[in-house]
Amino acid sequence: MADVQKYVGLDVGGTTMKAAVVDDHGTAFPAISLPTEPERGAEAGLETMVVGIRQAVKSAGLTLDDIAAVGVATPGLMDIKRGLILDPPNLKPWRNVEVPKHIQAKIGKPVAFQNDANAAAFGEYWVGAGRDVDSFVLFTLGTGVGGGIVIGDSVLEGEYSHGGELGHLRIALPTEGRLCGCGRRGCLEAYASATGVIGRTREEVPAYRGATVLKDLLEEKGEAVEAKDVFDAAAAGDALAAKIVDDTAYYLALGACSAIATVDPRMIAFGGGMIAAGESFLQAIKSYILRFGLDYPAKQVLIQYAQLGSDAGFIGAAGCARKMIQSRKS
Amino acid sequence: MADVQKYVGLDVGGTTMKAAVVDDHGTAFPAISLPTEPERGAEAGLETMVVGIRQAVKSAGLTLDDIAAVGVATPGLMDIKRGLILDPPNLKPWRNVEVPKHIQAKIGKPVAFQNDANAAAFGEYWVGAGRDVDSFVLFTLGTGVGGGIVIGDSVLEGEYSHGGELGHLRIALPTEGRLCGCGRRGCLEAYASATGVIGRTREEVPAYRGATVLKDLLEEKGEAVEAKDVFDAAAAGDALAAKIVDDTAYYLALGACSAIATVDPRMIAFGGGMIAAGESFLQAIKSYILRFGLDYPAKQVLIQYAQLGSDAGFIGAAGCARKMIQSRKS
Numbered sequence: 001m002a003d004v005q006k007y008v009g010l011d012v013g014g015t016t017m018k019a020a021v022v023d024d025h026g027t028a029f030p031a032i033s034l035p036t037e038p039e040r041g042a043e044a045g046l047e048t049m050v051v052g053i054r055q056a057v058k059s060a061g062l063t064l065d066d067i068a069a070v071g072v073a074t075p076g077l078m079d080i081k082r083g084l085i086l087d088p089p090n091l092k093p094w095r096n097v098e099v100p101k102h103i104q105a106k107i108g109k110p111v112a113f114q115n116d117a118n119a120a121a122f123g124e125y126w127v128g129a130g131r132d133v134d135s136f137v138l139f140t141l142g143t144g145v146g147g148g149i150v151i152g153d154s155v156l157e158g159e160y161s162h163g164g165e166l167g168h169l170r171i172a173l174p175t176e177g178r179l180c181g182c183g184r185r186g187c188l189e190a191y192a193s194a195t196g197v198i199g200r201t202r203e204e205v206p207a208y209r210g211a212t213v214l215k216d217l218l219e220e221k222g223e224a225v226e227a228k229d230v231f232d233a234a235a236a237g238d239a240l241a242a243k244i245v246d247d248t249a250y251y252l253a254l255g256a257c258s259a260i261a262t263v264d265p266r267m268i269a270f271g272g273g274m275i276a277a278g279e280s281f282l283q284a285i286k287s288y289i290l291r292f293g294l295d296y297p298a299k300q301v302l303i304q305y306a307q308l309g310s311d312a313g314f315i316g317a318a319g320c321a322r323k324m325i326q327s328r329k330s
Numbered sequence: 331m332a333d334v335q336k337y338v339g340l341d342v343g344g345t346t347m348k349a350a351v352v353d354d355h356g357t358a359f360p361a362i363s364l365p366t367e368p369e370r371g372a373e374a375g376l377e378t379m380v381v382g383i384r385q386a387v388k389s390a391g392l393t394l395d396d397i398a399a400v401g402v403a404t405p406g407l408m409d410i411k412r413g414l415i416l417d418p419p420n421l422k423p424w425r426n427v428e429v430p431k432h433i434q435a436k437i438g439k440p441v442a443f444q445n446d447a448n449a450a451a452f453g454e455y456w457v458g459a460g461r462d463v464d465s466f467v468l469f470t471l472g473t474g475v476g477g478g479i480v481i482g483d484s485v486l487e488g489e490y491s492h493g494g495e496l497g498h499l500r501i502a503l504p505t506e507g508r509l510c511g512c513g514r515r516g517c518l519e520a521y522a523s524a525t526g527v528i529g530r531t532r533e534e535v536p537a538y539r540g541a542t543v544l545k546d547l548l549e550e551k552g553e554a555v556e557a558k559d560v561f562d563a564a565a566a567g568d569a570l571a572a573k574i575v576d577d578t579a580y581y582l583a584l585g586a587c588s589a590i591a592t593v594d595p596r597m598i599a600f601g602g603g604m605i606a607a608g609e610s611f612l613q614a615i616k617s618y619i620l621r622f623g624l625d626y627p628a629k630q631v632l633i634q635y636a637q638l639g640s641d642a643g644f645i646g647a648a649g650c651a652r653k654m655i656q657s658r659k660s
Contacts, residue, residue: 077626086626134489135488135489149592151486156481156592156593156594157594158465158593158594158595158627159464159465159594159595159596159627159630159631160594160626160627160630160631161594161626162590162591162594162624162626162627163592163593163594164592165590165591165592165594165624166591166592167591168587168591168624169588169591169592170500170501170584170587170588170591170622171500171503172502172503172506173501173502173503173506173584174584174622176502176503176506182624182625184621184622186584186622254500254503254504254516257498257500258499258500258588258592259592260492260495261492261495261496261497261498261499261500262479262486262493262494262495262496262499262588262589262592262593263486263488263493263592263593264486264487264488264489264490264491264492264493264495265488265489266489291514292500292504292514292516294492294495294498294512295512296407296416296490296491296492297488297489297490297492300489300490301489301490
């Protein structure tokens with residue numbers, strides 16, 4: 001046991017932050033959650049991060065002396081190399097916050113810093129869906145579409161911390177494409193995010209001639225309707241919902257085809273809420289990749305669901321801390 | 331001088347192969363050219379490669395004893411890791427040819443093997459447009475659109491040797507996109523290759539109400555019309571030609587935006603025939619990247635023309651040989 005090092009991984013989201021101790025094998029001790037409350041400002045947020053790290057250590061029955069390093073993952077906009085949160089829309093009003101420097105000063109341990117979607121990709125690559133492959137792309141499906149790319153044990157961070165921003169792969173011309181949250185038309189996220197699924201549902205229902213439960217659903221739930229409702233309706237046999245879900249697989253596959261034409265990874269995994277759609281959704285993505293991707297890699301690339309759920313972020317953050325320590329040794 | 335090693339770079343194209351000795355500084359001795367004549371079969375082709383390498387050494391006033399290693403670049407389809415040409419459309423009827431193994435046996439030197447567009451990207455990264463940056467993406471504009479990605483001194487080869495196949499980045503939905511040479515609709519190459527430029531010209535001329543020299547050009551030259559003719563007409567002030575050229579910049583920028591959302595490089599360079607279009611074409615690409623790319627990286631990414639012309643392939647192949655030797659040493 002003396003050889004097994006331990007790390008704390010902290011994943012800071014716009015609503016909640018999660019932290020846990022993770023060991024060298026990627027096994028996580030019980031995780032703790034705290035509200036992020038970004039509106040209280042960066043100083044309060046940094047303090048919550050420190051509290052979260054300490055709580056995670058305590059709930060593992062350990063002390064900080066048992067911890068080799070800490071990994072912190074935050075949402076963009078950020079400058080990974082300089083260890084800086086810039087101006088993340090999910091953490092308003094935080095600006096230009098030196099997160100790793102602050103945590104290091106307070107905790108007294110080396111701190112690795114990573115984008116949250118990159119950290120999730122690294123977690124899946126380390127001990128999740130991608131644990132047996134050397135090159136790995138993760139699409140994370142949520143309100144938006146995030147992503148992360150890991151090649152040969154390194155996160156593809158990019159020069160400006162925008163590597164693996166796969167929600168903004170372009171899949172349609174600006175003249176014809178759907179409007180994305182980023183203000184441009186034609187990004188993958190405009191089609192395949194939860195927001196995109198609901199938007200397409202609102203457009204398709206009025207024009208649909210057949211019977212569909214989605215009509216009542218939109219009337220009853222109004223603004224509260226979720227992508228999950230559409231996926232549930234599809235699973236229950238609703239034809240229009242099934243079409244909308246299948247279209248989602250199609251759009252995701254188009255994004256995956258561009259990931260193949262750039263990175264050409266061994267595995268592309270899909271994580272986030274929509275993976276509850278099950279095996280048929282994954283098979284639909286696969287079949288569209290075969291149809292619209294470069295033949296040779298499309299036939300061979302592995303298509304899977306992510307396996308770590310919402311733990312991927314803190315596990316990956318801990319994995320980044322571990323990698324940092326190991327590369328210092330070698 | 332004793333410390334400056336020398337390499338042979340060989341770039342095998344469908345029509346011609348070029349080879350030259352290149353030293354540690356990336357300086358090339360005079361290059362030689364030989365016809366590839368793929369129709370004569372792989373055995374004859376391999377023999378020509380060996381002859382080309384020997385001629386390059388001789389024309390540099392050297393002997394094979396002066397050469398540390400050889401780099402060979404060939405067009406896809408290939409398996410870079412296994413050192414195998416698979417079934418390249420430009421080298422029919424070659425199939426499953428162990429190029430580096432054969433060259434190594436005949437020349438008696440270590441042989442590096444790389445895809446031709448990747449080699450060109452590595453050449454530009456080493457001593458061309460990208461010599462001062464750490465992450466670099468090259469789009470090569472010709473009959474098709476090729477590409478290569480170099481991050482931190484490594485070519486992004488991909489798991490199935492399809493890394494940096496940037497001509498097949500998707501920019502339009504399959505339902506709306508132009509037909510690509512790969513048989514699918516919506517790839518960048520269908521729009522921005524020389525073939526795509528001519529195709530768009532043929533479509534736009536009949537519908538154009540104004541005066542344009544392109545009309546006469548199409549009638550006079552028929553099938554022989556080239557993308558260069560359209561670019562020349564634009565440079566001479568033809569309004570429709572200028573629109574077609576500007577659209578080309580727009581489509582290339584859309585592809586570049588997806589390269590930013592995956593790789594997020596320090597520099598994106600454009601090489602091949604169209605770079606004769608000059609500074610205004612490059613500026614047009616830049617302005618579309620600013621409009622359709624992720625704000626933060628789009629503002630900072632360097633956009634340039636490639637600098638090595640058709641020498642990039644053999645210089646890059648030599649650079650790959652050099653890198654192989656150096657990593658064996660370290």
